[in-house]
Structures are given as structure tokens and as C-alpha cells.
Amino acid sequence: MTLIIERILAIFLVVTGLSYLVQSLLWRDLVKELRQNPSKILLWSILFLPLGLIIVIEHNLWIGNWQVIVTLFGWLMTLKCVFNLLFPSWSNFILKWSDEFLQRYIQISGVVVAILGVIIAFFSF
Template sequence: MPGLAIVYVHNHWTGGWPALITVFGWVSVIIGFVSIVFPMQLTGIMQTAGPALHAVLPIIGAVFLLVGGVLSFKAHGRE
């Protein structure tokens, strides 16, 4: 649902950081679609990649936190 909202409201393919928001919206839509259409296959993948995935999750979280901070700064900062 958040991906659809982002794509619906913010579908800008101009250069710079606004296009990054649109890309994140489309990635979210694709991930949501895959998780709805292939739930059992994703469960099997998650069980197989469990230990390796747990090692990578803090890094993924840090990247999302950094990207979210940059986008928030760009959205609310002065130009």
C-alpha cells in the first residue's frame, strides 16, 4: 500500500532526488506484488537464507535509515 501511494502521488521522473522517491515507490510496489503472488516460495527462501539474512539485516537497516534521513533533509531543507 505505501508503494502505491508513493507512485500515485509522487510519480516524477525528473533528475535528482525526486526520481529516487519514485524508484523507491516502484520497488515497494514490486516487492508487495511478489509477496502477494508467491508467498510460499518466499517463505522457503527466507527459511533457507535465514542465518545469512540475519547477518545482513543491520546493514540493510542502516542503509534505509541513511537514505530516509537524506530524503527527509532534502524534502524539508532550504534549497
Template sequence: MQTSIFLAKLIGPVMLAAAIGLLVNREGYRAMSRDFLDSPPLIYVSGVLVMTAGIAIVLYHNVWALDWRVIVTLFGWMGAIGGAVRIISFSWVKRVGVAMLGKPWAMTIGGVVWLVIAAVLCFYGYFA
């Protein structure tokens, strides 16, 4: 449980700041996303970093309980898999990213989902 709380305290505030930033500055994040997708080396390097962080989380927190801790585990697995996809096929990542940017509400929906998950992690990390 201590590992779960530590990771919730670590991941929650970062996700919260990113979600709020996305919701408050949608056009800025859209422009930043376009720039990111135009840089295969940046996609690759982010894949290395995200995969490393995801594997670290999975190695120390592979908890499949029917409670809030599974969010941390899923976050780790998504990082490991998402990072690997960025490393292996950055051109596919660009195609999917550009398609998502073409949907006007995709970033808002993503921001709201991240905000809710971040709030849950912050709650259990800091207040529960």
C-alpha cells in the same frame, strides 16, 4: 515539488525508525523476520498493504528527475512490485527471505542502506 516534500516527510521518519531499530536490535528483527516468513497469510496481507501504498505513491508521484525525488518514485515502484510478488508467490518470498536470513551481514547492510535513504528523505523533507 510539494508532493515530493510531503512524501519525504511521511516515508523518511518511518524508514529511519525501522533502520535504527534493525541496527540496534538485529537479533530481535531476525526473530521477527523468521516469524513473519512462517506465516503465509501475513506475507499475503503485507503484500496487499505494500502494493496499495506503492501504487498510491506512483499515482501521485511518478517523477523521474535526476535528483532526490526519484528516491520517492523508486520507493513507490518497489512497493507496488514487491507487494504484487508477495500476493502472487508468498512461497517464493519465504524461500528468498530464509536465504537472506542465513547471511549474517545481510540485515546490517540493509539497515545501513535504509538509514542512508531515510536520512536523505528526512533532510529534503524537513530541512532543505
């Protein structure tokens, strides 16, 4: 089961990271819209919480190799979803960011996310 989780997460991260790079304007607009309408944050969190929980429950490996990246990602995803569900306005500081800064942040995140996906894919396939 852990190998399946690793492979699914790897593909998810590569595709999402590339999407952040290629469609950064759309992602910027989505982030702004979500921050201005907290009810949509709840929906996104309800959709992504199960993925984080599956990783946390089925891939909770705290060992000194690349697999800990998957575990950390699962915990971060779970915690972010829980925060969004319990305190939807916790990240409203993003609303103060300029459009240019937010777009650059998304692009840099895309690079980081895609690289993490490639690393996980390299080791899991």
C-alpha cells in the same frame, strides 16, 4: 502532496532503518516466521501495498534529482507487495540463510535504509 509523501517516507525510513539496527534479532525472527507462514506475508503485503501505490500514483517523478529515490522506493514497495500477494513463496530462498547471515543482512539493510531516509529528509525538510 509530493512534499508530504517525501517527508512521511523519510521519517518512516529513518525509524525503520534504526529499528533494523537496534532490534535486528527481533527482525530476524519476524522474517523467519513470515517465511514459514505465507499467510502472514499476505497480511503484511495488504498493509504495505497502499503506501506503495500512493507513492507511485502521487509521486511518479522520473527526474534527475533526489526525488527519483522516492519514486523508485514506491515502485519497489508496490512490486514486492504484488509479488508477495500473487506468489507468496517467491522469496523462500531466505529460509536457507543462516541466522547470522540474516541478522547481518538486516543490520546492513538498516544502515542503507536509514541513510536513504536521512537523504530524503535533508532535501524535503
